[in-house]
Amino acid sequence: MNRAFNRKKDKSWMHTPEALAKHYIPYNAKFLGNTEVEAPKGTEVVKDAVRKLKFQRHIKKSEGQKTPKVELQISIYGVKILDPKTKEVQHNCQLHRISFCADDKTDKRIFTFICKDSESNKHLCYVFDSEKCAEEITLTIGQAFDLAYKKFLESGGKDVETRKQIGTLQKRIQELETENSELKQQLQDLEEQLMIAHVPPAGSLSMKPQSTDVFDMVPFSPVTPLVPTPASNGCPPPPPTTLPPDIRKDLFGAEPFDPFTCGAADFPPDIQSKLDEMQEGFKMGLTLEGTVFSLDPLDSRC
Numbered sequence: 001m002n003r004a005f006n007r008k009k010d011k012s013w014m015h016t017p018e019a020l021a022k023h024y025i026p027y028n029a030k031f032l033g034n035t036e037v038e039a040p041k042g043t044e045v046v047k048d049a050v051r052k053l054k055f056q057r058h059i060k061k062s063e064g065q066k067t068p069k070v071e072l073q074i075s076i077y078g079v080k081i082l083d084p085k086t087k088e089v090q091h092n093c094q095l096h097r098i099s100f101c102a103d104d105k106t107d108k109r110i111f112t113f114i115c116k117d118s119e120s121n122k123h124l125c126y127v128f129d130s131e132k133c134a135e136e137i138t139l140t141i142g143q144a145f146d147l148a149y150k151k152f153l154e155s156g157g158k159d160v161e162t163r164k165q166i167g168t169l170q171k172r173i174q175e176l177e178t179e180n181s182e183l184k185q186q187l188q189d190l191e192e193q194l195m196i197a198h199v200p201p202a203g204s205l206s207m208k209p210q211s212t213d214v215f216d217m218v219p220f221s222p223v224t225p226l227v228p229t230p231a232s233n234g235c236p237p238p239p240p241t242t243l244p245p246d247i248r249k250d251l252f253g254a255e256p257f258d259p260f261t262c263g264a265a266d267f268p269p270d271i272q273s274k275l276d277e278m279q280e281g282f283k284m285g286l287t288l289e290g291t292v293f294s295l296d297p298l299d300s301r302c
Contacts, residue, residue, distance in 0.1 A: 013143040014136065020144050021151075024075040027137050028084060029130040031070040032057050034091075037114060037125045041100035046112050049125035050104065067129065074140050076148040079113070081126075092171070093126070094118070095148050103138040111138045118171070
C-alpha cells in the first residue's frame with residue numbers, strides 16, 4: 001500500500017481549490033464492499049481488509065453476481081458513494097471521519113480508505129476497483145484533506161463543527177424522507193384494500209337478506225304476490241291451479257253451510273217453520289218469556 005495524505009506541499013495538486021470547495025470531483029469505480037477493521041490506520045490493516053473483500057467478491061462472482069459500479073463524489077466535506085443511474089446516496093463518508101486512505105502499488109486498480117461509522121463508531125475499510133484512476137482518486141482525497149485542514153485553521157475550528165451539524169441534519173433528513181415514503185406506501189396499500197372490500201365481484205348482485213320471525217320462517221304477507229321459483233333443471237314451473245270462484249269448500253272438502261242462503265225446499269217443514277219464526281222474531285225484536293231463540297237451527301233449546 002502507498003501513501004495518501006503525506007504528499008509534499010511543494011508539489012501541485014491535480015484540481016483547483018474551487019472545484020473541491022464549491023463543487024465536487026466525480027469518479028466511477030467498482031465497489032468491492034466494506035468491512036470492519038481493528039485499527040483506524042495502517043498498511044497491514046488495509047491489506048487484510050483488501051484480501052478479505054477480494055475473496056468474498058470472488059465467491060460472489062462464481063455465483064454469477066457482478067461487482068456493482070458506483071460513482072464517487074469527492075469534496076472538502078467528504079466522499080459520497082452513489083448509484084450511477086439513480087444517483088441515490090449509498091454511503092456518505094464525512095471527511096473528518098476518514099482516518100486513512102491508500103492505493104495498492106501491487107495492484108494499481110485497488111484503492112481504499114478507512115472511515116469511522118457515525119452510528120456504530122466502528123472503523124470500516126472501503127475498497128474500490130478502478131482500472132485507470134485508483135492513484136488519481138487517492139490523490140484527490142488527499143487534496144480535499146489539505147484544503148479542509150487549511151479552512152479549519154482559518155476558521156479556528158468552527159467550520160468543522162458546522163460541517164458536523166450539517167452532516168447530522170442531512171442524515172436526519174434522509175431518514176425522514178425514507179420514513180415518509182414507507183408511510184405513503186402503507187397508506188396506498190390500505191386504500192387499495194378498502195376499495196377491494198367495498199366493490200362486489202363482477203356479475204354478482206348484492207341481495208338484502210330477508211327477515212324472518214322467531215321460528216326462522218319468512219313472514220307471510222297477503223299483499224305480496226307469490227313468485228314461482230324455477231325448477232333446478234331450468235324448466236319453468238307449471239301454472240298454479242285456480243278453482244272457479246263459485247266453488248268454495250272447507251278444510252274437510254265440504255261446502256260451507258249457511259242456513260239463511262238455503263232455499264225453503266232444502267229443509268224439512270218443521271225445521272223450515274222454526275227458521276221462519278226465528279227470522280220474524282229477529283226482525284221484530286221479540287223475546288218470549290223463558291225462551292231465547294238461537295240463530296242456530298240445531299240448537300236444542302229451540
